Each structure stands twice: as structure tokens, then as C-alpha cells.
Amino acid sequence: xxxxxxxxxxxxxxxxxxxxxxxxxxxxxxxxxxxxxxxxxxxxxxxxxxxxxxxxxxxxxxxxxxxxxxxxxxxxxxxxxxxxxxxxxxxxxxxxxxxxxxxxxxxxxxxxxxxxxxxxxxxxxxxxxxxxxxxxxxxxxxxxxxxxxxxxxxxxxxxxxxxxxxxxxxxxxxxxxxxxxxxxxxxxxxxxxxxxxxxxxxxxxxxxxxxxxxxxxxxxxxxxxxxxxxxxxxxxxxxxxxxxxxxxxxxxxxxxxxxxxxxxxxxxxxxxxxxxxxxxxxxxxxxxxx
Numbered sequence: 001x002x003x004x005x006x007x008x009x010x011x012x013x014x015x016x017x018x019x020x021x022x023x024x025x026x027x028x029x030x031x032x033x034x035x036x037x038x039x040x041x042x043x044x045x046x047x048x049x050x051x052x053x054x055x056x057x058x059x060x061x062x063x064x065x066x067x068x069x070x071x072x073x074x075x076x077x078x079x080x081x082x083x084x085x086x087x088x089x090x091x092x093x094x095x096x097x098x099x100x101x102x103x104x105x106x107x108x109x110x111x112x113x114x115x116x117x118x119x120x121x122x123x124x125x126x127x128x129x130x131x132x133x134x135x136x137x138x139x140x141x142x143x144x145x146x147x148x149x150x151x152x153x154x155x156x157x158x159x160x161x162x163x164x165x166x167x168x169x170x171x172x173x174x175x176x177x178x179x180x181x182x183x184x185x186x187x188x189x190x191x192x193x194x195x196x197x198x199x200x201x202x203x204x205x206x207x208x209x210x211x212x213x214x215x216x217x218x219x220x221x222x223x224x225x226x227x228x229x230x231x232x233x234x235x236x237x238x239x240x241x242x243x244x245x246x247x248x249x250x251x252x253x254x255x256x257x258x259x260x261x262x263x264x265x266x267x268x269x270x271x272x273x274x275x276x277x278x279x280x281x282x283x284x285x286x287x288x289x290x
Contacts (some may be wrong), residue, residue: 006032006058008086009242010079010125012066013093013140014192021235022092022242025163027057027271031242032062034083035120036075036093054168064092065102066117073289076124085132088242089125091118091179099280102160107165110168111158114175118135120286133194134248136187138241141199141254144169145177153268153277155285178278180254180265185275187252194238196251198241202234203257233257 009031013019023033027050029034035042043061050057064075079086094114101109107116118139129135147169151157157174180199187197237257241247254263268274283290 006030007088007243008032008034008083009088009090010034010036010083010086011090011092012036012121015039015046016278018140018231018234019090019233019240020046020049021178022090024053025056025235025239026061026243027059027237031088031243032060033059034062034066034079034086034257036062036066038065041192045213066113069105069107069116069120069286069289070104071126072117072120073124075241076121079125080128083128084167086125086128086135087132088136088138089122089129090238090242091122091137093117094140094175094239096168098168100160100212101261107161108160108171108173109157111170111178114172115178115182116158116286117280118179119282120289123286123290129195130190130193135195136247137183137195137197138238139179139199140202140238141179141183142173142176142264143201143203143256144173146271147173149279151177151268153274153281155281159283168170168202177269180256180269181275181278182282184252184254185270185272185279188272188275191251196249198251198253198255200237200241200255201263202237220282 009026009098011023011033012018014035023035023046027033035043040063047059047061056275060076060077064071066072095110097110103109103112105112108114122137129137151174183197183199190197208261218283237260240260245280256263264270
């Protein structure tokens with residue numbers, strides 16, 4: 001970042017996988033990290049890992065369950081009250097659930113954690129980010145969005161329903177498609193404010209792979225030995241979009257882990273009308289939280 005003071009970077013999904021690696025690198029670059037975590041032990045382990053690499057790192061931790069939208073609202077408001085300036089927001093947290101689960105709000109858990117929570121958190125922090133410009137918003141999407149099945153733009157898409165283990169990939173892909181649509185529409189809305197809004201595909205990463213599958217640890221070890229799914233690559237694209245000077249004035253992009261090349265999103269994410277329609281539907285669903 002171009003500021004003389006340490007940039008304040010708010011980040012979800014930093015307690016494991018590519019998020020933890022990205023947090024370590026951002027700390028090396030001098031960031032003041034503000035991490036949103038669900039698990040206290042995982043947050044403590046992450047703090048230890050960052051401080052082992054960057055002893056002078058400045059780290060604050062706030063706790064929230066992203067599956068509970070009231071919890072998201074609470075942590076977002078706490079951040080607004082505490083930080084006059086926020087330079088970067090990284091929406092990285094996500095889950096792939098292999099069986100259907102409903103949240104306390106009645107939403108599908110993947111839709112809540114992967115899409116509704118980052119949408120809500122970003123909306124709460126929006127004014128602070130605009131006031132802090134030049135600033136950035138980075139959201140982890142996925143090329144899994146290309147396998148989203150049939151997308152109907154209505155409130156029912158957030159409701160938890162039945163799906164099989166194989167069918168879970170379609171719901172996951174749909175949630176990531178919505179992340180892309182959200183990011184591109186937000187970039188349009190914030191054009192000219194100095195807030196750069198981008199999303200990314202982190203590629204295939206073995207760290208945290210299929211945490212709900214019993215054979216995941218064994219599969220992760222095998223793939224790591226074969227050199228497949230290096231999480232450092234996924235972390236790298238997050239860091240580049242969050243901090244590299246080459247992306248300081250870039251907004252409205254969807255970027256690949258492969259050389260940060262621009263990606264064309266699958267329909268309807270390439271349709272401005274559909275993106276705006278999704279925005280309005282989401283506002284209606286979250287009306288009680290705004």
C-alpha cells in the first residue's frame with residue numbers, strides 16, 4: 001500500500017489454509033491485521049504462526065460466527081466503532097458442506113457463510129472503506145462457479161434444502177457465482193470513490209481440503225507429496241490484489257490464480273442487469289440486518 005502508516009487489513013478466513021498464509025505475508029509487508037475468527041483455539045494458533053514469522057506483527061482478533069448474521073452485524077459494527085480507517089477488506093472465509101444444514105436464520109449454511117455474510121460485512125464497513133480511500137475490497141470466489149446448476153434469482157435460493165454429497169458441489173458453486181456477481185456490482189456502485197473492488201479464483205488448494213470428509217487428511221498428504229494444490233499460490237493472488245501496487249487502481253475484475261490474468265465470469269455474472277437484480281434481492285433478504 002502507498003500509505004506511510006501500516007495499512008489496516010480486515011480479513012475473514014485467516015485461521016487456516018490460504019487465508020493463514022496470506023495473513024502471514026501481509027504481516028511481513030507491514031499490515032496491521034484485524035482478523036475475524038470463529039474459533040478461539042484456531043485464532044490463537046494463527047496468531048502464533050504469524051508472530052513466529054513476523055515477531056513485530058500487529059494483530060487484533062474479533063470473534064464471529066459467519067453462519068449467524070446477527071453475529072456478523074455485531075462484529076461489523078464493532079469494527080466501525082473501533083477503526084476510523086480500514087484500508088483493505090478481504091472476504092476469504094468459506095465452507096463446502098457435504099450435507100445440508102440450516103443456519104439460525106433459516107438459510108443454507110454455504111449460502112450464508114460464503115455469500116450473505118461477506119455481503120453484509122462489506123455493507124457495514126462500506127462507509128469506512130470509502131472514507132479511507134484509496135482502499136480495496138477483495139473477495140475469494142472460485143471457478144467452481146461454472147458448475148452452479150440452474151440459478152433462479154429469488155429469495156428461495158438462500159433457503160436450506162436437500163442435496164446429496166455430490167450435489168453439494170452445485171450449491172457451493174452457486175454461492176461462489178453470487179460472490180462474483182456481488183463483487184462486480186459493488187465495483188460499479190463504488191466507481192470513482194477510490195475503492196478498488198475485485199474477486200479471485202484461488203485455484204485448487206489442498207490445505208483444508210474437504211474437511212468434512214473422513215479421508216481428507218490422507219488425500220491431502222498424498223496430493224502434497226505429489227506437488228498438487230500448493231496453497232501458496234492461492235494465498236499469493238489474495239496478497240497481490242490486497243497489497244500490490246499494480247492493482248491499486250484496478251477495480252471490477254475477476255482474476256485467476258494463474259498469473260492474475262482476468263477471467264470472464266460465467267453467465268449470468270456477466271450480465272449487469274442480473275447482478276443488480278441479485279443485489280436488490282440480497283438487500284431484501286438482509287433488510288433486518290442493515
